[in-house]
């Protein structure tokens with residue numbers, strides 16, 4: 149029985165009521181008032197276990213004490229200088245993040261989309277100045293199903309009609325090929341190609357994990373073709389996959405890597421491009437920048453984020469909990485309660501069983517009504533991305549509740 153319309157066709161009546169807020173989201177029916185760790189509380193006093201964690205912006209949970217302390221201390225010193233002047237945390241922040249990620253140089257921005265924009269600009273300029281691509285002819289190979297943000301250039305790479313439709317004209321210079329297909333990338337690369345830009349795991353698309361040889365093959369291909377490998381780790385990075393970066397699982401390093409979401413500790417937007425010094429060095433004074441990028445408060449929080457990740461315990465925890473998550477997901481698939489389930493680290497994309505006549509949205513609504521915050525993506529997929537700090541008991545509570553909801557839906561479908 150379908151008791152709710154499939155997302156995103158028709159938002160409920162309440163969302164159509166006149167409101168000062170633009171309707172570019174269709175949130176689940178919870179008004180959150182406070183949060184701590186993996187739990188939030190709504191304005192009606194109900195408690196919810198947060199299994200979305202701000203699309204991985206909250207990898208350390210809500211209001212992690214070390215992150216809040218770093219932010220509060222910085223609020224009492226200085227918050228913003230603009231890049232017209234240096235401040236004492238800028239170089240330490242760059243050093244900390246490059247050390248953590250095994251890279252050489254960092255350029256700070258704010259949102260994820262801006263970090264990918266920065267990588268695109270650096271790759272193009274590198275292509276013209278270093279590789280010798282004729283001016284205005286640079287191409288970048290990108291993947292179907294990718295999500296890199298919402299700016300006009302980011303959606304120009306998108307194959308999602310919802311994200312793209314109605315926003316043209318589009319930025320030229322992108323060649324879109326199927327994700328996970330090395331031969332398709334090889335066929336799309338030519339002498340104008342300055343970069344291959346992909347997510348090591350596609351997040352928005354529903355936690356799509358490519359074949360194990362995909363990233364190593366792209367690495368070799370890019371090196372051979374004198375093109376940059378640009379890896380968007382904004383959602384996959386910073387512990388989610390059980391490693392510091394998702395690309396660590398494949399043992400590769402991108403020439404440029406974009407970071408965001410968890411880099412701001414769930415407190416403020418902090419993003420960056422890290423990577424090769426010779427590539428980022430094409431961006432010289434006046435050619436690129438950001439008023440807020442690398443501000444003092446962002447650097448203070450970002451440094452505290454690196455402090456949390458540097459010992460490696462959280463990555464190990466994500467890997468260990470990830471094994472428990474995978475076992476439970478495999479079990480749900482083998483019992484026919486899910487059509488498919490993909491996991492990597494503490495991250496899962498669960499495809500609801502169309503035979504049960506349920507939508508991802510309806511399943512999420514049932515989960516939310518039972519105290520588990522989750523959100524569907526692309527209609528039929530439920531993404532689980534709890535904080536890396538979640539307890540094993542809480543993770544199993546979420547999975548027990550999910551199992552109950554799926555069994556209930558299966559029972560209703562049989563009636």
Ligand SMILES: *Cc1c(COP(=O)(O)O)cnc(C)c1O
Pocket residue numbers: 203258259260261262264295296297298347351352380381382383384408409
């Ligand atoms: C979320 C996301 C972005 C965009 O980040 P914003 O901060 O929303 O601009 C870019 N790339 C990936 C892989 C993402 O998941």
